[in-house]
Amino acid sequence: MNLQNIPCSRPQTEWGLDPMFWVSAKLFIGDLSRLVSAEPLSTTVFYIGNQHVIKAVELVGIIVSIERRALKMIYYQIDDGTGIISCVHFTTPAEQADPDAVECYSIGDSICVRGRLAVYRNQLEVIIRESEAVDPNYETLAWLERLSLRKFLATSPFDTKQ
Amino acid sequence: MDLVAGKPVFLEEIVAQGADFLGQSVRVTGTLHSYSPATESAVLVEGQSALVIDTRLLGVVKYHVGQTYQFIGVLNPPAVVSADTNIDDVRCATDVQLHARVSRVVDGLDMVVYRRAIMELRTADIL
DSSP states (O other), rough: OOOOOOOOOSOOOGGOOOOTTTTEEEEOOHTTTEEEOTTTTOSSSSSEBEEEEESSEEEEEEEEEEEETTTTTTEEEEEESSOEEEEEOOOOHHHHHHHGGOOOTTTTEEEEEEEEEEEETEEEEEEEEEEEEHHHHHHHHHHHHHHHHHHHHHSSOOOOOO | OOOOOEEEOHHHHHHHHHGGGGTOOEEEEEEEEEEEEEEEEEEEEEEEEEEEEEEEGOOOOOOOTTEEEEEEEEEEESSSOOOOTTTTEEEEEEEOOEEEEEEEEEETOHHHHHHHHHHHHHHHHOO
């Protein structure tokens, strides 16, 4: 069942009252493709579920593609079984000076990525803030956790009057 | 590069309805029964079902028989001939083979919880 993404009717000044606005929302990658953008108010904020607003996500999946662009960026494509999304890691000046020191994952590694959402060339992507390798059982747990949290997004509204 | 997500499926589903999965990108899990470097193919077994995996796209990988592996790839008509598909009490899928593009060792994966999680995701119509 697709998550119904209803645009938030609250003014932009009240978005910060939604706890989802400040956390890395645990979502399936398949749900990210159906997010509703908050344009023109913001290009990095999205509506999800019952009028919730998010700007960062936490994803768990398998790396199916790695692309290094010069020394400045590493693109990972993450697959969690429901969809694929690009996650970009911008290297720091220290990492650019010593490319061997960059913690680079391999294709097939299972990772947990936290970062903010961004749209680049009409494609949604995640700008990695932090990432870590996880074991396969963590991915199964992540699926069940997201399944449970989905019910909250779909049913509990963002209501500032509560 | 337009990659399609690998939908988790079970080997018994592929053995039973192989033709329905042709061309689909899937993720399969099972125990490595055998690997042939000559044909670059592996046989993955889960319960009483088996599937031949075409590993030509994976490069040089050290395979250990008996470990639990996950492969992500596309199910296509058979392209390699694997000699070791006659396994006692095991049915091997004959009309499809998995052209794997990603492989990983998942030793320690709780298969009971994994199966139940996939069934729950299917019930919620997410997979």
